[in-house]
Amino acid sequence: MDAIVFGATGFIGRALVAELLARGQRVAAAVRNDTLTPWLSSQDIATAGLTIVTADITRPLTGLPQARDVYNTAARFAFGLGVREARAANVTGALNVLEWAATLPGLRRLVHISGYRVANARPDYAGLGAYEASKAEADLAVRARARELGIPLTVANPSTVIGPGQYIGLASLVEDLWNGRLPALPGDADTFVPIVTLGYxxxxxxxxxxxxxxxxxxxxxxxxxxxxxLVGTIAGHMGVRAPRRTVPTGLVRRLPRKITGADPETLSFLSADRYPTASARAFAATAGLAMPPAADALRAWADDLVATRFDAASPWLSPYGFRGGTWVMGDAHRPAHVLLHGLPMNADLWAPLAAHLPGPILAPDLPGLGRSAPTAQPTDAWLAGLMDPVRTRPTLIAHSLACGPALRFALAHPERVGGLVLIAPAFLQAPGPRLTRSILAAPMLRRMSAAHLAAALGLPEGPEVASAAADLRRPGVARRVIAAMRAASAEREASRALLERVSVPVEILVGSADPLTAATGHRVTEIPGAGHYPQITHPAQVARSCPS
Incomplete structure (x- = not known):
């Protein structure tokens, strides 16, 4: 083997394996259970040079293939670990990898992953916590044993590593920020929590x-x-309010955790310390490596955190991200279909239908709803801005209360739209009594669990409803849903009049359990057995009525 990677299923390890394979190396991945191969396949990484081997680094290592380079990325990274558990992986495991590497006749290098806060630190289990103290102990032990055995060792001390799949540490702070649970920042104006991207x-x-x-x-x-x-950069990108106050770390330590919500083990990372990066910068320059701008890296990571619901879901469409505060998924330039969701949902509403639609899709969260930040712009101006970069004549597919803005855009810009599909247009229907009773007030809507929301909407409890329920719990979203419902109700008669003037082809789709209550001169397709959300319950039937 050119290289063997211990901890190859971890956040850093699997990315390193992917990088080495992309360079054409023959790589042995030492794992307990092979979750690596499916992950590499999901990333479209060729695995012809990969060999999976089973290894438990907490025990002496035998029977592994020889390798030129040995990487130890294995670690037990979590806060609240017991001392025995932390030492088994982080200290004993690191020494077992070193002892095995010492038996290799052609060893070129052992690369040990330590940490920017633990290098040469005293392993204080009482003061630091089991994770950080065990990494500090391992750092000292590996260096000492490598000197005794004459092992060619290099130690890498990465800082907070960010990128797709990182949900620990700084990610918890971002999650609190996103959900409105970060009234103040621990630390002060000089607190320095350095980052490095996983790719770099x-x-x-x-x-x-x-x-x-x-x-x-x-x-x-x-x-x-x-x-x-740093937090302000992420907050501005996501369209949420950044905390204006800071609380000294020493005070946070003294307060009960149930009040602060801060894990005591994370507080040692909050300091104004700087680090000796000169050798790493010089080596990177020699190797032709350049870091992406920190602000861009933070914004991209924030997009991934929100897209995956902080490891609670998988995004159904890419690319995705915030654009001027609006959450946008799909092709912003050449979509075949633009999908506008109704209430109280978000763009995830369209996942079942999208699987049946040909061509690229553009699916935003409406302003102030779902994951999108509120805007001072009227919805019609927001939609015009969304459509401005579009270079195709897509079909606009709108649901429920979004049918009004879609209709007005098609009327104002018929040359920009190939057709209009209105699903359960609210201005042609009676207000849903079950939904209306269930969300009379924003506080009630915000408190709804996914199960209760599904029951209120007459839908099965699935990922689309869970996604909507998660957003409704964020500050202000439920209140804006209620406001949008009232505004759309006031526009019912005007929207009906505009429908008769539109010049682009129009298809109207309704469920048989949610029929129209107003006449229209356009063709209406009724989907048997469907209610107000046929794109969720009957996506194939809806897709057949949507122009390609």
Whole structure:
């Protein structure tokens, strides 16, 4: 093998394996259970050079294939660990990897992953917590044993690693920010929590065996903004309010955790310390590596965190992200269909239907709803801005209360629209009594569980409803849903009049259990057995009525 990677199913390990395979190396991945191969397949990484081997680093290692380069990315990374559990993986495991590497006749380099806060630190289990203390103990032990055995060792000390799949540490703070649970920041204006992107770290690690042995590399972005500015950057991108106050770390330590919500083990990472990055920067320059701008990396990571609901869901459409505060999924330039959701849902409403539609899709969350930030613009101006980069003549597919804005855009810009599909248009129907009774007040709507919301909407409890319920719990969203319902109700008669003037082809789809109550001169397709959300319950039938 060119390389063997221990901890190959972990966040850093699997990315390193992908990087080495992309470079054409023959890689052995040492794992307990093979969750790596499916992940590599999901990332379209060719695995012809991959060998999966079973290994438990907490025990002496035998029977593994020889390798030129040995990477130990294995670690038990969590807060609240017991000392025995933490030491087994982080100390004993690290030494077992080293002892095995010492038996390799052709060893070029052992690369040990330590940490930017633990390198050469005293392993204080009482003060630091089991995770950080065990990593500090391992750092000292690995260096000492490597000197005794004459092992060619390089230690990499990465900072907070961000990227797709990272949901620990700083991600918890971002989640609290997103859900309105971050009234103040721990630390002060000088608190420095440096980041490094997973992609950059993987490339850096892949280059290390060509560098001189015995080096220590602090791998982090010195340009990372101080914590208040870092949080402000993410908040501005997501369209949420950043906390204006800071609370000294010492005070947070003294307060009960049930009040602060802060894990005591995370507080040691909140400091104004700076780190010796000169050697890492020099090596990166020699290897031709460049970090992406920190602000861009933070914004991209925030997009991934929101898209995956902080590891609670999988995005159904890509690319995705915030654009000027609006959450947008799909092709913003050449869509075949533009999908506008109704209430109280978000763009995830369209996932079942999208599987049956040909061509690219553009699916936003309406302003102030779902994941999108509110805007001072009228909805019609917002929709015009959304459509401005579009270079095709897509079909507009709108649901319920979104049918009004879609209709007005088609009337104002018929040359920009190939057709109009109105699903359960609210202005042609009586208000749903079950829904109206269930969400008379925003506080009630915000408190609804996914199960209760599904029952109120007459839908099965599925990912689309769970996604909507999660957004409704965020500050202000439920209140804006109620406001949007009232505004649309006031526009019913005007929308009916506009429907008779539109010049683009129009298809109207309703469920048999949710019929129209007003006449229209356009063709109406009734879907047997469907209610107000046929795109969820009967997506194939809806797709057959949508122009390609």
């Amino acid at each position: 770290l993987s490339r850096f690690l892949a280059e290390i065996p060509t560098s001189p042995e015995g080096e220590d590399y602090w791998v982090l972005d010195d340009t990372t903004p101080h914590l208040p500015e």
